[in-house]
Amino acid sequence: MQTLRTKLxxxxxLFSFITLLGYGLLLPLTGFYWDDWPxxxxxxxxxxxxxIPAFMPxxxxxxxxxxxxxxxxxPIPLYWQIFAxxxxxxxxLSAWWTFKQVFPTRPRFALxxxxxxxxxxxxxxxWVAYTHINQELIPFIFYILSFGFTFKALRAxxxxxxxxxxxxxxxxxxxxxxxxxxxxxxxxxxxxxxNSDGNFINRIRSTFKVWWPYLLIWILNALWLVYYYKFxxxxxxxxxxxxxxxxxxxxxxxxxxxxxxxxxxxxxxLVLISSNILAPSSLLTLALxxxxxxxxxxxxNLLEGKTENRNFALSLIVVGLIGILLxxxxxxxxxxxxxxxxxxxxxxxxxxxxxxxxxxGLIELIFQDSRIRNIVFIALVALGVGQQFFNAxxxxxxxxxxxxxxxxxxxxxxxxxxxxxxxTHQMPIDYETDLSFTAPINWIYADKIMPPNLPYALxxxxxxxxxxxxxxxxxxxxISFAYRTVNFNGSTSQAVVIYMPANGCLRVLDPSxxxxxxxxxxxxxxxxxxxISDPSRIITDPAIAASPxxxxxxxEHTWCYYFTKAELASQIGDYEKxxxxxxxxxxxxxxxEDSNEWLIFxxxxxxxxxxxxxxxxxENTLSADTKMRRGVCAVWKQIQARAGAKRDxxxxxEIQSALGCIQ
Numbered sequence: 001m002q003t004l005r006t007k008l009x010x011x012x013x014l015f016s017f018i019t020l021l022g023y024g025l026l027l028p029l030t031g032f033y034w035d036d037w038p039x040x041x042x043x044x045x046x047x048x049x050x051x052i053p054a055f056m057p058x059x060x061x062x063x064x065x066x067x068x069x070x071x072x073x074x075p076i077p078l079y080w081q082i083f084a085x086x087x088x089x090x091x092x093l094s095a096w097w098t099f100k101q102v103f104p105t106r107p108r109f110a111l112x113x114x115x116x117x118x119x120x121x122x123x124x125x126x127w128v129a130y131t132h133i134n135q136e137l138i139p140f141i142f143y144i145l146s147f148g149f150t151f152k153a154l155r156a157x158x159x160x161x162x163x164x165x166x167x168x169x170x171x172x173x174x175x176x177x178x179x180x181x182x183x184x185x186x187x188x189x190x191x192x193x194x195n196s197d198g199n200f201i202n203r204i205r206s207t208f209k210v211w212w213p214y215l216l217i218w219i220l221n222a223l224w225l226v227y228y229y230k231f232x233x234x235x236x237x238x239x240x241x242x243x244x245x246x247x248x249x250x251x252x253x254x255x256x257x258x259x260x261x262x263x264x265x266x267x268x269x270l271v272l273i274s275s276n277i278l279a280p281s282s283l284l285t286l287a288l289x290x291x292x293x294x295x296x297x298x299x300x301n302l303l304e305g306k307t308e309n310r311n312f313a314l315s316l317i318v319v320g321l322i323g324i325l326l327x328x329x330x331x332x333x334x335x336x337x338x339x340x341x342x343x344x345x346x347x348x349x350x351x352x353x354x355x356x357x358x359x360x361g362l363i364e365l366i367f368q369d370s371r372i373r374n375i376v377f378i379a380l381v382a383l384g385v386g387q388q389f390f391n392a393x394x395x396x397x398x399x400x401x402x403x404x405x406x407x408x409x410x411x412x413x414x415x416x417x418x419x420x421x422x423x424t425h426q427m428p429i430d431y432e433t434d435l436s437f438t439a440p441i442n443w444i445y446a447d448k449i450m451p452p453n454l455p456y457a458l459x460x461x462x463x464x465x466x467x468x469x470x471x472x473x474x475x476x477x478x479i480s481f482a483y484r485t486v487n488f489n490g491s492t493s494q495a496v497v498i499y500m501p502a503n504g505c506l507r508v509l510d511p512s513x514x515x516x517x518x519x520x521x522x523x524x525x526x527x528x529x530x531x532i533s534d535p536s537r538i539i540t541d542p543a544i545a546a547s548p549x550x551x552x553x554x555x556e557h558t559w560c561y562y563f564t565k566a567e568l569a570s571q572i573g574d575y576e577k578x579x580x581x582x583x584x585x586x587x588x589x590x591x592x593e594d595s596n597e598w599l600i601f602x603x604x605x606x607x608x609x610x611x612x613x614x615x616x617x618x619e620n621t622l623s624a625d626t627k628m629r630r631g632v633c634a635v636w637k638q639i640q641a642r643a644g645a646k647r648d649x650x651x652x653x654e655i656q657s658a659l660g661c662i663q
Contacts (some may be wrong), residue, residue, distance in 0.1 A: 011111055014299045015092040015118060018381060021292055022119045022388035023085050023126060030392065031077035031399040031551070032440075033431045034343060036130035039066065040075035041439035042484060045449045054484040059135075061176040066134045075130070077399075077551065084129035087137050092118030094141050095353075098148030102190050104155070108305040109316075109360070112377055116356040119384030122265035122348040124341055126388065127395040128431070136179055136349050143173030143180050144353075147187055154195060154210065163213070170214055174221045179350050181225065182326035184218045186353060187211065189322060193315040250332075257328045257338055258321070261348070261355040262362075266380055268340065269387040281393050289386030296378045303374045308364055316361025323354025341394075343431065394430075401429050406440060406548040407555055408506040409498075412564040415539035415546055416445050418455045419490040421479055423533070425462040425526035428502040434460040438483065444546045454488040457481075462525040473529055497533035499526060504594030505560035507567055510535050514634040518596065521630075540572050559590035563597050570600055578604035595625045599635045606639040606652070614639075615655045622659065633661035 032040055042050050051066035073079050095117045099110035125132050146169035153162035174180055191207040198206075208215075264271075269289065273282035327350035328338065337344055348355075359380065367373040405427065422441065437458040446455040457479070464470035469481045470492075477492040499519065500506040509515040509530045516530045547554070555561075562585035569577040582601035585591075592598060598621045605614035618632050636659065640652050656662045 011096060011302060012093070014111075014115070014296075014302065015089060015096070017295070018115065018119055018292070018385055019085060019089045019092065021288070021295075022385040023088055023392065025288075025389060026392040026396050027081045027085060028078060029396045029399065030081050030127045031402065032080075032130060033128045033395065033398060034131060034433070034436055036080075036128055037432070037436045037439035038484065039070075039130050039134075041443055043070040043075045044443070046451060046485065050485055059177055062135060065138055065176060069134055069138075080129040080133070081127065084126060084133055084137075087133050087141070088118065088126060091137065091141055091144070094144045094148070098144050098151075101148045101151035101155075102194055106305065106308070108303050109308075111302055112360050113353070113356040115381050116359065116384065117352045119381060119388050120265075120348065120352045120355065121268055121384045121387035122261060122340065122355065123345060123352065124387075124391040124394070125343065125346045127392065128343075128346075132346065132349075135177055136346065139173045139176045139180060140349055141173075142169045143183055146170040146173055147190065150187060150210070150214070151190070151195065167213060167217060170217055174218070175224070178225055178330045179347070180330075181221065182329035183350055183353075184214065185326040186319070186323050187214060189319045193319055253332060253338070254325065254328075257332075257351075258324060260338065260340060261324045261351050262321070262358050265340065265348075265355070265387075266359060266383060269383055269390050272341070272387075272390060281390070285386050285390045285393070288389050289382050292385040293378060293382035296381055300374050300378065303377055304370065307368055307370060310365065313361045313364035316357050316364065318361075320354045320356070320358025320361055323357060324351045325354075327351035327354055341391075398429060398431050402432065403548075403552040403555060404560070405429070405500065405506065406444060406552060408500070408560050408564050409441075410444060410545070410547045411561060412506055412508060412568055413445075413496075413538050413546070414568070415542035416456060416496070417494075417537045417539065418446075419488075419494050420456055420537045421488070421490045421492075421495050422456070422458040423461055423495050423497045423529050424458070424499055425523050425529075426460050428500055434458050434463065435483070438488075440548070440551070443550075444548050449486070452486045454483050454486045457483075457488040457490065461529050462523065465525060473532055475532065492532050493534070494537060495529070495532050496535060496537050497526070497529045501594050504592065505563045505597060507564070507597075508535055508538070508571070509533050510571075514638050517634045518599065518631045535571055538568075538571065540568060559585055559592055559597075562590065563592065563600070566600055566604070570604065575604040575607040579608045579610065595621050595628045596631050599631055602632070603635050603639055603642075606636075607642060609648075611648070611651055611655065615658070618655070618659055629660060632659060636661055 039051075042054060048067045048070040051070065052063040055061075055063035055066065069083075073083055092114055096110055096114035099114055100107065103109045146166045149162045149166035149169060153159035153166060156162050170184075174184065188207060188211055191210055192203050195206070195210075197203070269285060273279075273285050276282055277286075328347070330350070331338065331347040336347065338347055339345060360377075363373055363376050363380075367376060427437065438454075438456070441456050441458055442449065442454060449455070459470055459479070461470065461473070465473065470479060471477055473492055475493055479488070479490045479492065479494075481488055497509040498506060499509055499522070509519065509526075511531050511533055515533075516527060519530070520527055562581045566578045566581040569575075569581065578600060582604060598617055602614050602617050602621070605611070605617065618636070621628050622632055633656070636652065636656050640649070640656070643649065643652060653662065
């Protein structure tokens with residue numbers, strides 16, 4: 001038993017355990033997010049080689065990384081999530097190996113920061129795997145290993161080969177992305193604090209003696225970035241003018257960064273679950289955190305070691321603080337915020353090392369009792385595991401919501417005429433933008449792409465109106481934009497407006513059906529687009545209907561299935577089918593969360609001579625939600641206009657009066 005415990009307490013098992021516990025439990029239920037979609041679409045339809053020209057205007061040194069990984073791994077979400085798990089494991093191992101070179105006589109100071117980096121709780125973007133593996137995580141591994149080989153060279157009899165490896169890894173870490181521009185300062189700090197002896201001047205000399213070749217590469221990278229930002233085609237961030245930054249705002253960002261990275265993120269999961277502690281996801285997160293804490297005590301012997309002196313702890317704190325600020329430098333220079341639990345916390349990747357060193361130094365300074373100190377370290381790792389499980393559940397929900405969106409879209413729109421743009425003000429989802437949606441929409445509706453033409457696009461009117469992509473909503477306004485190496489060309493006369501409320505089904509908005517009046521309480525950015533919506537661009541009876549089966553299993557046919565199919569039937573005037581679908585949904589116990597979804601069935605009942613059902617459903621809708629009067633009255637106005645028999649006119653007027661639609 002003791003032998004088994006000794007084997008299992010090896011650090012590799014420890015890294016495997018926390019990686020699987022934090023990132024692996026919900027892995028099969030996660031997918032593609034954010035920029036994953038356009039990258040996966042490029043790999044699928046244009047091929048891995050297309051990443052080379054695709055990144056030339058943005059980050060040209062990323063192209064080869066994308067080419068290499070996408071040549072090996074097909075654009076299947078599960079494969080990329082497994083790859084992300086492996087990459088996360090190697091980040092931990094790389095950090096551990098590197099810190100062993102930095103602290104050869106202090107093994108626990110190699111292990112503890114590496115564990116904290118593995119489950120660093122301030123970074124929530126692990127599941128945006130296709131994007132962040134290539135853009136940051138692989139270069140991050142290169143940079144971490146570069147530090148390690150620098151220190152390995154210092155202790156080698158023949159250091160040249162290790163120095164060359166360290167320099168090559170530095171190039172591979174710093175040139176692909178500007179995220180790690182400030183990270184080079186950590187090499188200087190490690191050399192100054194942990195490899196040099198003597199007075200301040202001697203430390204500076206010995207540090208520079210080792211660092212100068214790395215400095216040359218760092219300067220070369222700085223010159224490259226200056227050229228690319230100022231004179232080249234660089235187009236990664238829209239950097240605002242520097243004079244917008246005041247000393248006060250800069251100081252606030254610095255203080256905010258230090259507060260979040262040094263302190264808040266380590267207990268963030270407790271704050272997040274406390275907002276709704278009885279929710280199943282909160283209880284699961286809490287249970288997993290406690291389980292991780294108990295299980296990690298098996299590895300507590302790895303954390304043992306003599307108590308270090310005060311100066312060493314202070315050195316860790318200083319290195320951590322400066323490392324955090326250096327890591328924040330690129331995003332701060334671009335005036336980008338550091339928002340936790342959002343895509344902006346991807347900038348935390350360059351602050352992981354600094355944040356981990358700071359908290360380790362602080363705990364060393366505060367707790368002299370090794371037993372208490374180890375309990376605190378184990379608790380921090382367990383909290384990191386809990387935070388990453390919490391994040392995984394957020395992305396699980398996002399993936400499920402994507403599944404609902406794409407299936408409802410395909411149920412409602414079986415096919416589309418080429419050059420159609422789908423317009424909506426926004427979608428009820430956190431991690432996908434309009435250009436993120438554009439890729440899977442083309443994947444669903446155009447299984448063959450003829451570059452450089454992109455057949456379809458989705459745009460958010462809320463973000464795009466008045467900009468170069470969507471100058472206005474006037475008729476025949478050109479809509480053209482580049483999508484990496486392909487182009488979309490359409491116009492406002494080739495648009496279909498869709499809407500999906502947070503608690504409702506996806507629908508196509510049609511000006512001929514009174515939708516401008518029915519939805520007049522929604523934002524102007526949506527309602528102003530309704531007059532240009534042209535549902536005739538929907539191909540209602542294609543030979544092969546579009547479906548996202550290549551990525552998603554079809555969800556259970558609940559209310560939104562019946563609603564979207566009913567709206568499609570209504571578009572072609574098949575009111576008998578609409579009526580049948582409505583009655584079938586009700587008999588199965590389904591009902592909408594958004595009362596507007598009753599309107600299509602009210603209309604169908606009336607137009608199939610079932611006036612009693614139409615009136616009863618109208619009355620029930622109004623009694624459930626008095627705010628529905630505008631919509632109910634609008635649909636009865638449509639019924640009045642569409643009713644073919646004159647004998648129905650008096651009955652319709654009677655119902656309108658009873659519903660309060662005629663004063």
